[in-house]
Amino acid sequence: MAELSVRNLTCTYGNHIALNNITARFPTGKITALIGSNGSGKSTLLETLAGTLAPRSGSINNLVSEIAFVPQRSHVSHNLPITIRQTVSMGRWSAKKNWQRLTAADRNIVDSCLDRLEISGLADRPLGKVSSGQRQRALIAQGLAQQAPLLLLDEPLAAVDSHAASLIEDVINQQRNQGTTIILATHDLDQAHQADQIIALEKGIIKPQRKATESIKKR
Numbered sequence: 001m002a003e004l005s006v007r008n009l010t011c012t013y014g015n016h017i018a019l020n021n022i023t024a025r026f027p028t029g030k031i032t033a034l035i036g037s038n039g040s041g042k043s044t045l046l047e048t049l050a051g052t053l054a055p056r057s058g059s060i061n062n063l064v065s066e067i068a069f070v071p072q073r074s075h076v077s078h079n080l081p082i083t084i085r086q087t088v089s090m091g092r093w094s095a096k097k098n099w100q101r102l103t104a105a106d107r108n109i110v111d112s113c114l115d116r117l118e119i120s121g122l123a124d125r126p127l128g129k130v131s132s133g134q135r136q137r138a139l140i141a142q143g144l145a146q147q148a149p150l151l152l153l154d155e156p157l158a159a160v161d162s163h164a165a166s167l168i169e170d171v172i173n174q175q176r177n178q179g180t181t182i183i184l185a186t187h188d189l190d191q192a193h194q195a196d197q198i199i200a201l202e203k204g205i206i207k208p209q210r211k212a213t214e215s216i217k218k219r
């Protein structure tokens with residue numbers, strides 16, 4: 001898989017410039033951590049790579065067609081009629097044409113993802129009636145179930161306890177070891193340190209790497 005990169009990428013919301021002419025490379029089969037304060041542009045970059053936001057200018061190069069994106073979500077209606085298992089199964093449906101039925105192999109993948117995130121016991125519970133940390137694990141399991149070569153995670157450790165955080169970190173490392181390219185936004189500096197590359201954003205631009213590393217060490 002050729003290396004994913006962005007060149008002179010600018011993204012705006014109306015007149016507001018959220019990403020200002022950034023150029024970056026995302027090594028294949030490695031973890032890139034995006035860090036930066038609130039509003040620095042991390043989610044905007046992930047959404048642009050995921051294709052849910054169109055850039056104003058610049059290019060995205062070598063983007064694969066299958067992308068698993070786990071966005072930042074905080075609220076789901078209590079009445080949403082979908083179970084945790086169905087939520088994770090949606091990761092398999094994305095690879096199907098014309099809403100074909102899931103095969104036994106698909107169901108095994110779903111079971112394995114539920115198991116890896118330790119939510120098998122919650123599989124039949126409605127997504128809207130579990131805790132936000134449990135929901136976060138379900139959404140990550142959905143992303144894993146896609147088995148896409150590119151996995152985008154927006155604050156995967158938000159809302160989870162320390163056990164779940166280390167579980168999610170292990171899962172992310174396992175995915176990287178299997179060759180998945182991972183780009184994640186995080187405010188957790190321990191998690192950023194475990195990444196292969198750190199990109200520090202500030203007001204929509206990339207801080208030079210040396211300074212980015214220094215700023216992490218100081219905190």
Ligand SMILES: Nc1ncnc2c1ncn2[C@@H]1O[C@H](COP(=O)(O)OP(=O)(O)OP(=O)(O)O)[C@@H](O)[C@H]1O
Pocket residue numbers: 013016017018036037038039040041042043044045185
């Ligand atoms: N839907 C939107 N409409 C208008 N402006 C937006 C929108 N989403 C984000 N922005 C603005 O774009 C900039 C980048 O926001 P973004 O969400 O990418 O930051 P972030 O680094 O992910 O922040 P956080 O750490 O809080 O999640 C901010 O100034 C933000 O206010």
